[in-house]
Amino acid sequence: MFSNSTKYAIRAILQLSTLPPQERATVDELASVLDLPKAYLSKLLQQLSRADVISSSKGRGGGFFLSNSNLKRPLIDLIECLEGHNVLKKCLLGLPNCSDKNPCALHTYYKEFRIDLERVLMKESLRDLVLDSDLLNRIPKKS
Numbered sequence: 001m002f003s004n005s006t007k008y009a010i011r012a013i014l015q016l017s018t019l020p021p022q023e024r025a026t027v028d029e030l031a032s033v034l035d036l037p038k039a040y041l042s043k044l045l046q047q048l049s050r051a052d053v054i055s056s057s058k059g060r061g062g063g064f065f066l067s068n069s070n071l072k073r074p075l076i077d078l079i080e081c082l083e084g085h086n087v088l089k090k091c092l093l094g095l096p097n098c099s100d101k102n103p104c105a106l107h108t109y110y111k112e113f114r115i116d117l118e119r120v121l122m123k124e125s126l127r128d129l130v131l132d133s134d135l136l137n138r139i140p141k142k143s
Helices: 004-016 027-034 038-050 075-083 107-123 126-131 133-137
Strands: 055-057 063-065
Touching: 004 027, 004 038, 004 063, 004 075, 004 126, 027 038, 027 063, 038 055, 038 075, 075 107, 075 126
Parallel strands: none
Antiparallel strands: 055 063
């Protein structure tokens, strides 16, 4: 449902959540641990930082991290930052004219799911995401 960019961003955020306070992670470190392309991850992290979904600092000892204000952000902010504001409004089959008046074969089923998903993404925060330690344990890491 979501792009690889969003999946990679979630993995990076979960990895950032493991940092001790005051520590920063560089793109090199994150790309290595998560086994992701460095240039691609760098662009994602910069985009998230510009949107204040994550934080960054420049210079010696700089890198990416999660501040308390980042952790308070609802998950929908992360999704919309990378997928766009209408991501949950789009047709699941990718049809351009899908609507209540002109539904695709999955419209009725997806509409209910989309409403529930949007409600969860607006209610749950990044902190809620990172507190699910079982999820963190399932992130593939480079050996």
